[in-house]
Amino acid sequence: MAKSQQSFNKKEIEKKRRKKKQDKQERRAQRKAEKTERGSVPFEEMISYVDENGNLTSTPPDPSKKIKIKAEDIILGVPPRDNTPMDPIRKGHIKFFNDEKGYGFIIDSETEESVFVHINNLDGPVRENDQVMFEVEMGPKGANAVNVKMVEQV
Numbered sequence: 001m002a003k004s005q006q007s008f009n010k011k012e013i014e015k016k017r018r019k020k021k022q023d024k025q026e027r028r029a030q031r032k033a034e035k036t037e038r039g040s041v042p043f044e045e046m047i048s049y050v051d052e053n054g055n056l057t058s059t060p061p062d063p064s065k066k067i068k069i070k071a072e073d074i075i076l077g078v079p080p081r082d083n084t085p086m087d088p089i090r091k092g093h094i095k096f097f098n099d100e101k102g103y104g105f106i107i108d109s110e111t112e113e114s115v116f117v118h119i120n121n122l123d124g125p126v127r128e129n130d131q132v133m134f135e136v137e138m139g140p141k142g143a144n145a146v147n148v149k150m151v152e153q154v
Contacts, residue, residue: 116144124149
């Protein structure tokens, strides 16, 4: 009798491949059976509506609460700037200043924004909580305070 051309290892690999294929077919048949058991969901049950508060709901919205919006009122992109000129000289107080490193931050009294200030833009020495007047200039990393002067306390 002739010896088998396939080794034991090759037979095992082939057996595993067939088993894997059989398992896959069984899983596919099982999923198909579960799908028919549940039945398909009607389209009307799949629809969701958004109410006036932005929440998802299954009931359609009330047409009497519908608001008419004109197409001209919709602004796409950046809203137009209001051309009211801002006062270039602003007031604020020193929030933080490090004398050793030569920089700090000023809190603008109108907008409550923090503005970076470098020691080269100061007219004199400053401390924290000092009231100052300054101008804002946009730098590469954001707003910078320039021409910073102390406000005389009355």
